[in-house]
Amino acid sequence: MLKVGLLGAGRIGAVHAKAISSHSGSRLVAVSDVNSEAASKLAALYGAEARTNEAIIDDKSIHAVLIASSTSTHSDLIEAATKAGKAALCEKPVDLSLTRALACQKAVVPTGRPVMIGFNRRFDPNFAALKASLDKGEIGKSELLSVTSFDPAPPPISYVKVSGGLFRDMMIHDFDIACWIMGTTPDQVTAVGTSIVDPEIGKAGDVDTAVVTLHYSDGRIAVIKNSRRAAYGYDQRIEILGSAGLLAAANVLESTVSKATSAGVVSAKPEYFFLERYMRAYAAEWVAFVDAVTNKTSLPVTLADGVNALAIAEAAYRSAKSKSTVDLASVL
Numbered sequence: 001m002l003k004v005g006l007l008g009a010g011r012i013g014a015v016h017a018k019a020i021s022s023h024s025g026s027r028l029v030a031v032s033d034v035n036s037e038a039a040s041k042l043a044a045l046y047g048a049e050a051r052t053n054e055a056i057i058d059d060k061s062i063h064a065v066l067i068a069s070s071t072s073t074h075s076d077l078i079e080a081a082t083k084a085g086k087a088a089l090c091e092k093p094v095d096l097s098l099t100r101a102l103a104c105q106k107a108v109v110p111t112g113r114p115v116m117i118g119f120n121r122r123f124d125p126n127f128a129a130l131k132a133s134l135d136k137g138e139i140g141k142s143e144l145l146s147v148t149s150f151d152p153a154p155p156p157i158s159y160v161k162v163s164g165g166l167f168r169d170m171m172i173h174d175f176d177i178a179c180w181i182m183g184t185t186p187d188q189v190t191a192v193g194t195s196i197v198d199p200e201i202g203k204a205g206d207v208d209t210a211v212v213t214l215h216y217s218d219g220r221i222a223v224i225k226n227s228r229r230a231a232y233g234y235d236q237r238i239e240i241l242g243s244a245g246l247l248a249a250a251n252v253l254e255s256t257v258s259k260a261t262s263a264g265v266v267s268a269k270p271e272y273f274f275l276e277r278y279m280r281a282y283a284a285e286w287v288a289f290v291d292a293v294t295n296k297t298s299l300p301v302t303l304a305d306g307v308n309a310l311a312i313a314e315a316a317y318r319s320a321k322s323k324s325t326v327d328l329a330s331v332l
Contacts, residue, residue, distance in 0.1 A: 001025065119301050149236055
């Protein structure tokens with residue numbers, strides 16, 4: 001039985017608490033949060049104890065931690081947990097600073113402890129099926145990838161100011177998806193960003209609408225489109241064009257019922273936001289983590305994957321600012 005400590009009792013912490021407790025091979029032992037009341041409430045739901053980060057990390061009977069705290073704490077907690085001999089699953093990103101993330105990666109290597117970064121979209125059943133079909137060669141060699149990711153509405157400005165910006169906070173998921181599907185990191189990054197959804201986002205120094213092109217050494221291209229607003233719901237689509245065909249993963253809708261009349265065909269909207277859309281992915285992510293840690297096999301998503309995605313985000317940020325293409329090697 002994998003005994004687990006959860007660091008962070010917010011919205012995403014609650015999702016992870018459910019996944020941990022639902023798995024027959026893991027047990028939630030303790031929960032921590034800067035808000036002690038939130039930690040106590042979540043812990044009580046699953047028969048766990050509310051403790052501090054330090055108490056959880058120092059407890060030798062706890063085998064692993066799931067880090068769902070604020071981004072500014074991620075690198076420090078990864079380092080502390082692995083130094084204490086624990087496995088860790090940490091929400092993205094590794095850090096808002098690429099330099100700090102690289103230092104974290106360097107510090108973790110000597111511990112030999114497994115660290116998985118929470119790029120849960122890899123575990124979405126539809127995206128996973130697309131990747132499996134691609135790897136089987138069903139559409140030949142991949143050539144052009146298109147990733148669409150539109151949020152239903154922008155986050156509060158208070159969040160924008162501490163988020164690290166759209167490239168590091170939102171599009172980082174899509175950078176990881178691109179690396180995963182294409183099987184490698186790009187050589188160059190070209191980004192264009194603007195603030196047309198909410199002028200306050202621009203005043204906060206961020207963008208809310210962006211397109212990034214990833215250029216690969218073998219000539220392949222990936223195009224990623226992000227927006228903080230889609231009036232019809234959470235738009236999550238992937239298309240990959242290959243030498244022998246096309247693979248596409250469409251939106252997951254609120255209902256499979258459609259109405260077809262002489263006036264046209266009407267279907268339901270996409271599921272509203274990430275908790276609805278990716279709940280199965282979060283559960284599958286935890287299953288994969290437990291399996292890897294218990295069986296001492298390779299993790300499906302690594303700390304290096306987290307650093308790579310952050311490096312692409314940094315390159316995209318620099319590209320949008322300079323209005324020029326940036327070599328990925330220049331940011332590492």
